Amino acid sequence: MGSSILLANIGVPGIRNLKAYRASGGYSAVEKALREMTPAQVAQEVTRSGLRGRGGAGFPTGLKWSFLDRKTDKPRYLVCNADESEPGTFKDRFLMDKIPHLLIEGLILSSYALGVNNCYIYIRGEFKYLVGILEKAIREAHQNRFLGEKILGSDFSLNIFVHPGAGAYICGEETALLESLEGKRGNPRIKPPFPAFKGLYGCPTVVNNVETLATVGPIISMGGEEYAKIGKGKSTGTKLISACGNINNPGVYEIEMGLLLDDFIYSPAYCGGIAKGKKLKAVIPGGSSVPILPADLILRTLNGQKRLMTYESLAEGEFASGTMLGSGGFIVFDEDACIVRNTWNLTRFYRHESCGQCSPCREGTSWMENVLYRLEHGSGKLSDIDLLVRVAKNIEGNTICPLGDAAAWPVASAIRHFRHEFEEHVKNA
Amino acid sequence: MDNHLLIKENKPVAFSAETLETINQLSKRYPEGERKSILLPVLHMAQEELGGYLTIDILDYVASLVGISPVEVYEVATFYSMYYLDKVGKYVLEVCRTGPCAICGGERIADYLREVLKIKTGETTADGLFTLREVECLGGCGYAPVMQVNTEFYEYLTNEKVDKILSDLRAGAEKETDQQKRWVAQFSSQI
Numbered sequence: 001m002g003s004s005i006l007l008a009n010i011g012v013p014g015i016r017n018l019k020a021y022r023a024s025g026g027y028s029a030v031e032k033a034l035r036e037m038t039p040a041q042v043a044q045e046v047t048r049s050g051l052r053g054r055g056g057a058g059f060p061t062g063l064k065w066s067f068l069d070r071k072t073d074k075p076r077y078l079v080c081n082a083d084e085s086e087p088g089t090f091k092d093r094f095l096m097d098k099i100p101h102l103l104i105e106g107l108i109l110s111s112y113a114l115g116v117n118n119c120y121i122y123i124r125g126e127f128k129y130l131v132g133i134l135e136k137a138i139r140e141a142h143q144n145r146f147l148g149e150k151i152l153g154s155d156f157s158l159n160i161f162v163h164p165g166a167g168a169y170i171c172g173e174e175t176a177l178l179e180s181l182e183g184k185r186g187n188p189r190i191k192p193p194f195p196a197f198k199g200l201y202g203c204p205t206v207v208n209n210v211e212t213l214a215t216v217g218p219i220i221s222m223g224g225e226e227y228a229k230i231g232k233g234k235s236t237g238t239k240l241i242s243a244c245g246n247i248n249n250p251g252v253y254e255i256e257m258g259l260l261l262d263d264f265i266y267s268p269a270y271c272g273g274i275a276k277g278k279k280l281k282a283v284i285p286g287g288s289s290v291p292i293l294p295a296d297l298i299l300r301t302l303n304g305q306k307r308l309m310t311y312e313s314l315a316e317g318e319f320a321s322g323t324m325l326g327s328g329g330f331i332v333f334d335e336d337a338c339i340v341r342n343t344w345n346l347t348r349f350y351r352h353e354s355c356g357q358c359s360p361c362r363e364g365t366s367w368m369e370n371v372l373y374r375l376e377h378g379s380g381k382l383s384d385i386d387l388l389v390r391v392a393k394n395i396e397g398n399t400i401c402p403l404g405d406a407a408a409w410p411v412a413s414a415i416r417h418f419r420h421e422f423e424e425h426v427k428n429a
Numbered sequence: 430m431d432n433h434l435l436i437k438e439n440k441p442v443a444f445s446a447e448t449l450e451t452i453n454q455l456s457k458r459y460p461e462g463e464r465k466s467i468l469l470p471v472l473h474m475a476q477e478e479l480g481g482y483l484t485i486d487i488l489d490y491v492a493s494l495v496g497i498s499p500v501e502v503y504e505v506a507t508f509y510s511m512y513y514l515d516k517v518g519k520y521v522l523e524v525c526r527t528g529p530c531a532i533c534g535g536e537r538i539a540d541y542l543r544e545v546l547k548i549k550t551g552e553t554t555a556d557g558l559f560t561l562r563e564v565e566c567l568g569g570c571g572y573a574p575v576m577q578v579n580t581e582f583y584e585y586l587t588n589e590k591v592d593k594i595l596s597d598l599r600a601g602a603e604k605e606t607d608q609q610k611r612w613v614a615q616f617s618s619q620i
């Protein structure tokens with residue numbers, strides 16, 4: 001299962017530069033598309049590939065593109081979401097750092113498919129050093145006529161601009177991102193209208209994740225049908241997984257979808273097992289927002305099936321005994337990790353990052369943080385545990401954007417699977 | 430989101446000609462009538478070049494440059510965590526405090542920094558050199574524990590590494606590369 005599509009060439013010396021990227025076959029997908037394919041054909045290959053959004057929600061990319069309003073005479077925009085702030089997630093940074101032209105190539109192809117002439121990469125401000133790397137790649141692409149007016153002599157023109165954020169997790173949410181790009185606070189917008197109709201500057205807009213867009217080049221090169229043969233079922237292709245926590249080999253791995261969870265955690269090719277010879281306690285497999293699962297449930301589903309790295313397998317059992325693939329931010333906890341402390345820590349994160357627009361999220365996250373603080377610091381009561389469950393339930397589904405859910409799920413799942421630990425914290429206080 | 434009081438210093442502020450030109454170029458990246466989009470990058474440059482933190486004087490200057498009202502700048506400056514509205518030291522040490530770093534020793538690194546710098550989180554050393562902040566996930570969880578110093582990443586931190594970083598910063602030799610790390614130097618693809 002050592003399939004490598006996005007990261008296949010990262011070992012090539014100088015691959016950050018256009019010359020080496022070209023020499024290893026880079027930009028041939030752009031040449032192919034602009035010379036031999038219509039925009040609709042490019043979009044169709046993406047649909048055929050079964051590619052699903054790599055930013056967290058796993059929404060089919062081809063379908064998302066089909067919603068873009070093409071009836072107005074307003075300009076259309078493509079915005080690349082490089083905000084990457086979900087705790088546990090550091091894959092987009094790796095990709096942009098190692099092989100920036102792969103993203104630029106994907107942006108050109110996607111813009112061509114969508115009829116977009118101006119594309120923005122919104123990148124979190126803390127990745128300042130990557131701004132320079134991306135800008136240099138863009139400059140090189142211009143110099144080689146892959147960007148600018150009439151690309152490669154076609155009728156298609158495109159500019160790509162890098163735009164830094166300034167520290168706010170919420171700006172990864174697509175409508176908050178658009179507000180931020182317009183020079184405002186990152187307050188998510190009420191949907192509808194969806195960005196496909198009213199996005200950046202009130203114009204039809206597609207927002208996609210870095211990894212999603214970087215995958216478009218390889219899809220055009222190999223053909224959507226070939227891409228769809230990689231992976232398993234509706235989880236086609238490969239996925240970047242950023243692995244962290246108490247493991248021997250933290251880092252970014254490209255896996256073919258369908259890899260056994262067991263292999264991912266224990267194989268020396270991936271996480272290499274739990275650090276310091278300790279035992280596995282729990283995993284949050286898709287970024288801090290997805291439910292945490294204890295060791296037995298992450299390795300096997302409730303009915304004893306070995307779990308796979310796919311959207312479907314990780315979700316099996318739904319919230320009662322499953323979780324989500326999410327962004328691929330894979331956080332591993334060893335036997336010494338304290339679930340109560342970690343839940344308090346993550347809740348503090350969501351409280352800090354709540355934009356404050358809706359009361360269930362603003363008040364609920366502070367309330368949960370306070371209760372978790374006292375449980376962790378020895379002054380909690382047993383009734384606090386059910387209180388947390390209630391508050392989490394009252395946030396879930398009652399907010400403008402999914403940050404509310406993202407704050408509720410970690411608390412609800414930690415108590416669902418580790419209630420005894422919360423109780424022990426009260427008893428041993 | 431945290432609450433802030435803005436500082437007013439009544440000092441004249443102005444960008445260099447080079448930065449003004451970069452801002453002029455940057456504004457061409459956005460459509461007619463959408464000049465406000467340059468606000469976040471301009472605030473980054475302002476903080477970096479005009480003293481390390483954002484005062485009312487600077488925010489008002491930025492408002493006039495961007496062509497928007499001061500309150501539109503205040504509400505943005507108070508929203509984003511990378512903008513400092515309090516006086517900070519020459520080097521701002523931002524240690525990640527979020528889960529993945531915390532389970533890999535991040536909390537101990539923050540403790541150690543407080544111990545050796547003899548300050549609490551949020552404070553600045555008496556010599557005005559270091560400010561210590563604790564921030565949320567920096568997108569480097571696999572290289573934990575992580576901190577940024579003036580937006581530069583330092584990873585796999587240990588106490589020994591922290592000692593070395595601090596003594597290097599104290600030695601203060603401004604490297605030539607520091608110029609290339611400025612915000613203005615990042616936007617090289619201007620068209």
Ligand SMILES: Cc1cc2nc3c(=O)[nH]c(=O)nc-3n(C[C@H](O)[C@H](O)[C@H](O)COP(=O)(O)O)c2cc1C
Nearest residue numbers: 053054055081083084085172173174208209212402
């Ligand atoms: C609170 C919050 C934070 C998010 N952060 C990110 C992020 O950092 N990067 C990202 O690509 N998507 C993030 N998303 C998802 C985006 O809203 C959006 O769905 C995604 O960029 C779509 O791209 P995709 O379909 O290619 O995955 C976030 C969503 C929420 C609710």
Ligand code: SF4
Nearest residue numbers: 355357358361399401
């Ligand atoms: S759910 Fe939270 S982050 Fe999202 S809009 Fe409401 S208050 Fe803001």
Ligand code: FES
Nearest residue numbers: 525530567569570
């Ligand atoms: S948790 Fe520290 S960098 Fe992500």
